[in-house]
Amino acid sequence: MAQTQTTKEPLFHIAKRDSIVWWKAWGIRTAAILIALIVSGLVSFLLTKENPLRIYATMIDGAFGTKRRIWGLVQELAMLLCVSLAVTPAFKMRFWNIGAEGQVLIGGLASAACMILFGESIPSPLLLLIMIIASVAAGAIWALIPAFFRANWQTNETLFTLMMNYIAIQLVSFFVYKWSVPKGSGQVGVINRTSHAGWLPSLGGHDYLLNIIIVLLITVAMYVYLKYSKQGYEITVVGESENTARYIGIPVKKVILRTMLISGAVCGMAGLLLIAGTDHTISRDSAGGRGFTAIMVSWLAKFNPVYMILTSFLIVFLEKGATEISTAFGLNASFSEIITGIIIFFIIGCEFFIQYTVKFREKEAAK
Amino acid sequence: MDEAKQSAPVQKEDVPAIRLAHITKRFGSVVANDDVSLSVRHGEILSVLGENGSGKTTLMNIIAGIYYPDHGQVFVDGKEVVIRSPKDAFRYQIGMVHQHFKLVDVFSATENIVLGLEDEGRFSLRKAAKRVREISEQYGFDLDPDKKIYEMSVSEKQTVEIIKVLYRGADILILDEPTAVLTPQETEKLFTILRRMRDSGKAIIIITHKLHEVLSLSDEVAVLCKGKYVGTVQTAETNESALTEMMVGKKVTLDIDRSEPKDPVDRLTVEDITCRNREGTELLRHVSFTARSGEILGIAGIAGSGQRELLEAIAGLQHVNGKILYHNPKTGQVDDLRDKSPLEIRELGVRLSFVPEDRLGMGLVGNMDIVDNIMLRSYKKGKSVFLERKNPRSLAEKIIKDLEVATPSANTPVRRLSGGNVQKVLVGREIAASPTVLMAAYPVRGLDINASFTIYNLLNQQKENGVAVIFVGEDLDVLLALCDRIMVISSGSISGIVDARTATKEEVGLLMTKNSADAYAHTAAEGGDA
Numbered sequence: 001m002a003q004t005q006t007t008k009e010p011l012f013h014i015a016k017r018d019s020i021v022w023w024k025a026w027g028i029r030t031a032a033i034l035i036a037l038i039v040s041g042l043v044s045f046l047l048t049k050e051n052p053l054r055i056y057a058t059m060i061d062g063a064f065g066t067k068r069r070i071w072g073l074v075q076e077l078a079m080l081l082c083v084s085l086a087v088t089p090a091f092k093m094r095f096w097n098i099g100a101e102g103q104v105l106i107g108g109l110a111s112a113a114c115m116i117l118f119g120e121s122i123p124s125p126l127l128l129l130i131m132i133i134a135s136v137a138a139g140a141i142w143a144l145i146p147a148f149f150r151a152n153w154q155t156n157e158t159l160f161t162l163m164m165n166y167i168a169i170q171l172v173s174f175f176v177y178k179w180s181v182p183k184g185s186g187q188v189g190v191i192n193r194t195s196h197a198g199w200l201p202s203l204g205g206h207d208y209l210l211n212i213i214i215v216l217l218i219t220v221a222m223y224v225y226l227k228y229s230k231q232g233y234e235i236t237v238v239g240e241s242e243n244t245a246r247y248i249g250i251p252v253k254k255v256i257l258r259t260m261l262i263s264g265a266v267c268g269m270a271g272l273l274l275i276a277g278t279d280h281t282i283s284r285d286s287a288g289g290r291g292f293t294a295i296m297v298s299w300l301a302k303f304n305p306v307y308m309i310l311t312s313f314l315i316v317f318l319e320k321g322a323t324e325i326s327t328a329f330g331l332n333a334s335f336s337e338i339i340t341g342i343i344i345f346f347i348i349g350c351e352f353f354i355q356y357t358v359k360f361r362e363k364e365a366a367k
Numbered sequence: 368m369d370e371a372k373q374s375a376p377v378q379k380e381d382v383p384a385i386r387l388a389h390i391t392k393r394f395g396s397v398v399a400n401d402d403v404s405l406s407v408r409h410g411e412i413l414s415v416l417g418e419n420g421s422g423k424t425t426l427m428n429i430i431a432g433i434y435y436p437d438h439g440q441v442f443v444d445g446k447e448v449v450i451r452s453p454k455d456a457f458r459y460q461i462g463m464v465h466q467h468f469k470l471v472d473v474f475s476a477t478e479n480i481v482l483g484l485e486d487e488g489r490f491s492l493r494k495a496a497k498r499v500r501e502i503s504e505q506y507g508f509d510l511d512p513d514k515k516i517y518e519m520s521v522s523e524k525q526t527v528e529i530i531k532v533l534y535r536g537a538d539i540l541i542l543d544e545p546t547a548v549l550t551p552q553e554t555e556k557l558f559t560i561l562r563r564m565r566d567s568g569k570a571i572i573i574i575t576h577k578l579h580e581v582l583s584l585s586d587e588v589a590v591l592c593k594g595k596y597v598g599t600v601q602t603a604e605t606n607e608s609a610l611t612e613m614m615v616g617k618k619v620t621l622d623i624d625r626s627e628p629k630d631p632v633d634r635l636t637v638e639d640i641t642c643r644n645r646e647g648t649e650l651l652r653h654v655s656f657t658a659r660s661g662e663i664l665g666i667a668g669i670a671g672s673g674q675r676e677l678l679e680a681i682a683g684l685q686h687v688n689g690k691i692l693y694h695n696p697k698t699g700q701v702d703d704l705r706d707k708s709p710l711e712i713r714e715l716g717v718r719l720s721f722v723p724e725d726r727l728g729m730g731l732v733g734n735m736d737i738v739d740n741i742m743l744r745s746y747k748k749g750k751s752v753f754l755e756r757k758n759p760r761s762l763a764e765k766i767i768k769d770l771e772v773a774t775p776s777a778n779t780p781v782r783r784l785s786g787g788n789v790q791k792v793l794v795g796r797e798i799a800a801s802p803t804v805l806m807a808a809y810p811v812r813g814l815d816i817n818a819s820f821t822i823y824n825l826l827n828q829q830k831e832n833g834v835a836v837i838f839v840g841e842d843l844d845v846l847l848a849l850c851d852r853i854m855v856i857s858s859g860s861i862s863g864i865v866d867a868r869t870a871t872k873e874e875v876g877l878l879m880t881k882n883s884a885d886a887y888a889h890t891a892a893e894g895g896d897a
Contacts, residue, residue, distance in 0.1 A: 013435050015394065228753050233739070233746055240732040246684055247721070247729045248743045249709035359437070 012360045025354050032350030033343070040342040047338075048329060055325055062324020063317050073320055075208035078215040079274060080312040083287075083294040085215075085222045085305055086266035089259045090143075091295075092226065092303050093239040099146065099161025101291025102168035103139040103264045105284075107271025109172050110138035112282040115191045115198035115275075116179055127198050131276060132269075139268020140261050142168065147260035151253040165291070172284045190280050200277035211277040218266060223305040235259050267291075300348065318343055382445040384409045384570035385430065385461070385539050390439035392425055399425040400436070403596040405589045407539070407570045412561060414581040414602075415574045417591035418614055418815030423574045424466070426591070427541045430572075431463035432456035443539070462532025463541040468524050470516045477512040480531045502533050506560050506567075521670065522553045529560075539570045546580060548670050551843065551876040558584050576614075577842070578607045592616050615816055623823050623848045625868075626831060631659035633694055634835035635681070635804050640689030640705075642676050642859075650676045651687065652860040658804065658835040660696070663826060665850030665867060666839040667875050673859035674839045675724060678806050681837075682721045683709045693717050696803060720802035722794055724809050724839075726786075730793045733782030737774065738763045740781055741796050766795035770821065787818030794825055805829050808839040823849055843872045857881050 041052030048055075063073050083100050090097035114131040122130065146160035181189045192198060203209040226232040238245045238255045245252050270290075275282055297315060301307035322336025383406035392400040399422045407413040417423045428434045430441065432450040440447050443459045450456050456463070470479050477496045496512040503510050510526045519527070525545060532540060542561075546554045561584065565571055575581060581588055582602060590597040590613040597613045635658040642651040651673045658664045666674055679685040683704065691704040695716060702715050712719060723729040731740045742759040749755055763777040770791040774784055781789055794810060807826065811819040826849070830836050840846045846853055850867040855878035862881040865874060 230746055230752060230754055233742070233754055236735065236739075237732055237743070240734055241728055243725065243729040244732050244743070247682070247709065247723060249683075249713065251708075251710075 012358050014356050014358055017355060017357050020354055028350050028353050029347070032346045036343040036346035039346070040339045043342065044325075044335075044339065047335070048331060050329055055329070058325050058328045059317075059321030062322075062328075063320040065324075069320070071206065071208055073316060074212055075278065076320070077309075077312050077316045078208070078212045079270065079278065080290050080293060080297060080316055081308055082215045082218060082270040082273060083267060083290045084297040084301075084308050084312055085218055086263050086270060087291075087294050088222065088263075088298045088303050088305065088308070089226065089232075089235055090263040091298055093235045093256065093259050095147070095150070095239075095256065095260065096158045097143065097146075097161050097260065097263055098158060098292065098295060099143065099164045100263075100267050100294055101287045101289065102161070102165035103142045103267030104271045104274065104287040104291055105165075105168040105172055106142045107135035107139035107268030108275040108282055108286050109168070109175060109271070110134040110268070111198070111272045111275045112179075112188070112191060113175070116188075119192045119195060119197035124197055128200070128276075131198055131272060135272040135275075136265045136268040139266070139271060140264040143260040143264025143267065144257065147257050151256040169284050172282065172286070176283055188281050188283065191282075192280075198276055199280060200273070208278070211273045214269075214273065218269070219305050219309065222266075226303075226305070231255075231258065296344075314347070315344075381408075383407060383442070384411075384444060385572075386442040386445075387426070387430070388440045388442065390426065390429060390436045390441075392422075392429060392434060392436050398594050400429070400591075401594045401596075402439075403591065403594075404439075405596065405599060407572055407587075409538070409568045409570050410565055411587065412565050412571045412573060412585045413599075414585035414588045415572060415591065416576065416578075416581055416588050416610060416614060418576065421591040421614075421815075422594040423591055424543055427463060427543055427572065427574060430456065430461055430539075431541060432461075457535050457537070460536055460538035461541070462535060462537025462539070464525070464528045464532060464543065464545060466543040466547065468528055470524060470527060472517045473515060475513050475515050476510060476519075476527045476530075479516060479527055480512075480534050484535070498534065499530060502530050506533075506563050508560060521548045522550075522557075525549070525557075537569075539572070540564065541572045541574075543574045544576075545573065546575060546577065547841070550669055550879050551872060552880065554580070578610055579844075581610065582607065590614055611816065623820075623845070624827060625849065625851075626827070628659070628662040628851055629831070629833070631662045632696075633657050634660045634696070635694070635837075636690075636692040637677075637681070638690040638692065640677075640680060640687040640691065642673075642680060642685060642687040650859050651680070652858075654689075654856075654859075654861055656854055656861065656864065658837050660803070660835045661830055661833045662852070663830050663836040663838055663850045665846040665853040666837065666856060667841075667843060667846050667853050668856035668879055670841065672856045672879075674808065674856060676859075677856070678721065678723070678808055678837070678839065680705075681804075681806065682719065682723075683707050683712050693719075693804070718800060718803045720797035720800050720805045722790075722797050722805075722807040722810050724812070726789050726793055727782060731781050731789065734780050736778045736780050737767070737772075737792055738777050740792060741766065741799075744796060744800055762796075762799055766792060766799065770795050770825075786813040787815055790814055790818065790822065794822060798825060798829060802829070802834055804835045804837070806837040806839075809841060810838070811845070812841065819845075843875055846875070847872065855879055855881075 037056065041055070044050060044055050045052050062069065064070055083104055086103070087097050087100045111131040111134065114127065114134050118127055118130065142164055146155070146157050146164060149155040149160060150157045176188055177186060179188050180186050200210050226235065234245070234250050234255050237248065237250060238252055242252055245255070271287070274286055279286060293315060297308055297312045300311040318340045322340050323333070325331065325339065326333050326336045386406035388404050390400050390403045391398070403422070403426055405413070415423045415426065425434060429436050430450065432453045432455050435451060441450060442448065443461070448459055450459065471482065474482070477492060477499050480499055481495045499510070499512040502508070508526050508530060510523065510530065514523070516524060516527065525548070545557060549557065561571055561573070573585065585602050587599055588602055588605065588610065589599045590610065592614055637657070638655050640651055640654050641649060643649055654677060666677070668674055676685055680687040681691055681704065686706055689705065693702050693704050695702065697716065702717065704712055704717065707715070727733040732743070738756060738760050741763045742754070742756065745759065746754060760777060766772065767774060767777060772784070772788045772791045774788060781792055784792070790810060794807070797805065805826070810822050814822065826836050826838060838850060847867050847870065852864055853867045853870060853875060854864045855862050855875055857879055863878040865878070
């Protein structure tokens with residue numbers, strides 16, 4: 001006991017805030033973005049000796065520089081948003097669906113199959129209807145399989161949905177090889193290049209406008225569904241506490257299956273929009289990692305579909321801008337990933353300071 | 368650490384073993400401790416008394432190094448110290464026995480006791496076991512050092528926790544509500560040991576809110592009220608009503624009105640139900656009883672004796688064998704509720720309300736606001752696919768008003784409310800369904816005196832309205848004062864049903880442990896934990 005240690009009060013300690021006024025929260029977020037810009041500016045200056053301001057200007061130019069770029073940005077935003085909306089009901093239910101990548105891909109495969117197989121024989125409106133049904137069903141089935149096992153035998157949905165991704169990728173690889181033009185090239189090429197059979201029509205001369213409108217409609221529908229419908233309420237209760245759900249008589253299994261059906265169906269729809277509305281071809285990379293990025297978008301927005309427009313914009317903007325930096329300054333792609341990483345780190349990290357406050361040691365009170 | 372253990376405590380009599388001066392601790396805008404000062408000497412037992420939410424546990428956690436105070440000082444043996452972690456606390460020979468045990472189930476008593484200790488030289492489990500045995504003998508504990516935790520009863524686990532801190536040379540012991548999980552007999556045994564420790568010169572702080580325990584055990588009582596230090600009194604110079612007044616800040620009557628049941632009829636008959644867990648161990652064995660309308664049937668028993676399974680079986684959440692017969696007062700029909708889901712039970716027209724033990728984990732959803740929680744029972748009403756929040760909102764506002772729920776608004780998430788207010792929301796919702804059977808599991812656990820009495824009154828009102836009330840309680844004084852009949856459950860079987868107006872505490876206490884010896888054989892394999 002005789003330790004006469006000169007132990008002092010710790011320099012700081014962390015305490016939980018019980019609430020925070022909205023302007024303070026947004027102040028913290030703005031500050032985080034500013035600090036992120038400063039840090040990545042410093043990093044890029046140290047690494048490349050370029051003027052950080054020029055780098056940022058290039059980023060903005062890369063995202064908004066031309067009309068074409070703006071369309072590209074909004075289209076990309078819509079695609080990412082669509083997948084994010086798809087995973088949200090599952091996440092709200094605390095069902096860790098990380099299989100969106102596979103569900104999108106399988107939906108895309110279904111529409112590509114319809115385009116290739118029936119492109120010549122079925123009139124376009126009917127073909128589009130069949131494609132919608134096929135891709136939505138494919139995505140839904142891909143999501144239902146893990147949901148069924150989880151609901152009945154408590155299997156781990158994280159691993160299950162992840163594995164389903166690989167199956168989807170391999171299936172697509174198989175069919176890409178089978179359908180490849182010219183045979184054996186390993187590439188499908190643009191499907192129905194001349195007939196445009198099964199392509200989503202362009203509205204007012206804008207190729208992507210229909211995609212964007214569809215995603216906007218899904219956004220509104222998802223917002224209303226989660227917030228104001230009885231099913232959305234059940235999803236929240238099951239997610240927060242399965243015990244409460246049982247206690248109140250909510251059929252938990254049914255809710256899990258139904259929710260994953262919706263999640264998978266929207267993923268399938270995203271696959272359709274990608275293949276029939278954007279790429280007009282298919283490869284094993286068609287989903288482009290959106291299934292995983294969507295998880296981040298959904299979490300950052302705290303599962304609120306309207307906020308998701310903002311968070312997916314942020315991510316897409318960073319991606320577009322960073323790619324532009326790499327090409328404009330002749331840097332390799334890893335550099336743009338560093339910048340993206342720094343900015344996202346600060347944005348996610350600042351949530352900690354919204355939840356908690358740091359208290360520093362006070363000056364020794366005079367006694 | 369070693370040389371201090373031997374230092375004779377007697378010489379330090381006049382210097383407090385531990386003294387807190389002007390401790391303040393805030394959590395956000397909540398002031399958990401506001402300028403609290405108190406002290407304990409060696410060879411003395413101090414009770415820290417206060418309602419729930421008065422800051423007792425926070426204060427003790429500060430001494431034990433779990434929280435760090437915003438202001439104020441701590442003195443050990445007259446010297447100012449800074450306790451930044453539980454490790455620091457141990458260095459100053461402070462040991463805390465928490466309310467919730469922190470033990471590794473598959474380890475033996477000794478292994479748990481030495482866990483995390485960094486001894487110099489080679490470690491010998493045999494030597495450690497010997498030391499554990501010595502400590503047990505010194506203070507009169509009854510403990511087998513080689514027994515695994517999962518084979519132990521709750522009171523044995525507590526013994527391990529206490530020896531754990533003694534083994535580390537604790538001279539100042541803090542016990543956080545140690546009697547909450549014990550039977551009256553076990554409590555008495557614990558108190559004998561604590562008195563022995565006091566006589567050997569240890570300073571002991573015990574947190575409790577049971578007044579009679581305070582009076583029988585401690586030398587001094589420090590009272591906290593809403594985070595503020597009210598004062599310290601000599602136990603010999605005080606009594607229950609004076610202490611209550613200090614605790615609550617005003618005079619309260621501690622009597623529960625008990626009316627005679629009005630023409631009771633059988634409402635719920637449970638016939639020979641048996642329930643097994645997944646491993647096949649029986650959690651309920653041949654349980655039969657009848658709950659009557661206009662009557663409060665109390666259920667007494669050591670925590671985890673099958674109370675939860677029993678209520679959950681009736682509520683349709685647990686598969687059982689046997690019969691659960693509901694006598695419908697409207698139609699005169701008798702329905703078997705066994706293995707029906709809560710939804711099916713409701714569709715049968717059975718108005719069964721259930722206040723579960725786990726309020727935020729089962730009865731309510733912590734992250735949802737009051738309106739959405741009130742809606743849990745009724746959200747499905749109507750054909751629309753959309754929710755209707757108007758009626759739930761007005762019901763929520765009515766409950767907030769009638770039961771005096773302290774909340775900023777009906778849109779506040781319930782996890783932000785204090786324990787008592789959470790319970791008011793839950794009970795309010797369950798009663799609003801105008802039940803014919805109302806089951807409440809530990810409805811006043813963690814509630815302060817005022818809130819507890821609000822709940823008792825609500826239960827009494829329901830009884831007078833002709834509801835069959837089933838009340839699972841832990842405080843025998845309350846059970847005896849509130850209920851009409853008390854059913855005692857011991858290791859999953861009914862060991863007796865007594866008239867609450869004539870029974871004594873000792874009788875009920877004995878029934879609580881009756882045939883636990885042969886029941887033990889059944890529960891041992893399963894860990895004694897239900």
